[in-house]
Amino acid sequence: MSDSIAVEFCNVSKRFRDRDVLKDISFQIARGEVLCILGRSGVGKSITLKLMIGLLQADKGEVRIGSEDISHFNEDNLSRIRRKMGFLFQSAALFDSFSVGDNLALPLKRLAKGKSQDEVNQEVDEALRQVGLEQDKAKMPAELSGGMRKRAGLARAMVLNPQILLIDEPASGLDPITASEIDDLLLAVKKQRNTTMVIVTHDIRGARKIADKVAVIDGGALVAFGSFADLEQNQNHTVRKLLSET
Numbered sequence: 001m002s003d004s005i006a007v008e009f010c011n012v013s014k015r016f017r018d019r020d021v022l023k024d025i026s027f028q029i030a031r032g033e034v035l036c037i038l039g040r041s042g043v044g045k046s047i048t049l050k051l052m053i054g055l056l057q058a059d060k061g062e063v064r065i066g067s068e069d070i071s072h073f074n075e076d077n078l079s080r081i082r083r084k085m086g087f088l089f090q091s092a093a094l095f096d097s098f099s100v101g102d103n104l105a106l107p108l109k110r111l112a113k114g115k116s117q118d119e120v121n122q123e124v125d126e127a128l129r130q131v132g133l134e135q136d137k138a139k140m141p142a143e144l145s146g147g148m149r150k151r152a153g154l155a156r157a158m159v160l161n162p163q164i165l166l167i168d169e170p171a172s173g174l175d176p177i178t179a180s181e182i183d184d185l186l187l188a189v190k191k192q193r194n195t196t197m198v199i200v201t202h203d204i205r206g207a208r209k210i211a212d213k214v215a216v217i218d219g220g221a222l223v224a225f226g227s228f229a230d231l232e233q234n235q236n237h238t239v240r241k242l243l244s245e246t
């Protein structure tokens, strides 16, 4: 196993009741790469993210984060590994009764216990500045637009400076211009922090902009994995259809 691998699936299968959602999936992403996972609704994209953070366990195969196979980790080990990771799921999951600033301060106070209040404030300000919400620290989540909620969610996912960021549908519920701004933000994070990202998306335009690698899942299988240039050579029907959308 090379030190440069951030995430690796080795022959991973996941079954629900009588349905094989994922069958024998293998791929790897290097540190600092952005992987976009594409595919129709219900093919197992979110399941793939959940396997990466141990919210679900693989029935077969290995899910490796760095050099560690997390597929049979206990909760203590999962908590340790999750500290390397940030998540932004579809709802942006902010606590509605806390201000934007307090939403960001929470993980810092809980997981980076040695920090003084000043340090926490500085890091919250820096994360908000990075997503362009420096003026909105005192606002409550209900006062934010959909795009602002995504950005606040992203700031919260990044505040602990994770090595790996997992994002489920960054563009969902956003107009094309705001979605494109979120993509620019993700690109900036990638450049500034060299963060590895795994992004589930239906937005192929956004994926073209930010992905180093693309995975296409269909019928439980990984029907394509590689750069967009690699995808252009792929004759799979679903891949052709996806590419024709742009």
Ligand SMILES: Nc1ncnc2c1ncn2[C@@H]1O[C@H](COP(=O)(O)OP(=O)(O)OP(=O)(O)O)[C@@H](O)[C@H]1O
Pocket (backbone or CB within 6 Å): 016, 021, 039, 040, 041, 042, 043, 044, 045, 046, 047, 048
């Ligand atoms: N906890 C669960 N128990 C049983 N079946 C599940 C569970 N979680 C997901 N599934 C099933 O697994 C399949 C894949 O779900 P998943 O959420 O990964 O789809 P997806 O590709 O992310 O879809 P979408 O693009 O619509 O979000 C679906 O058929 C779903 O019903």
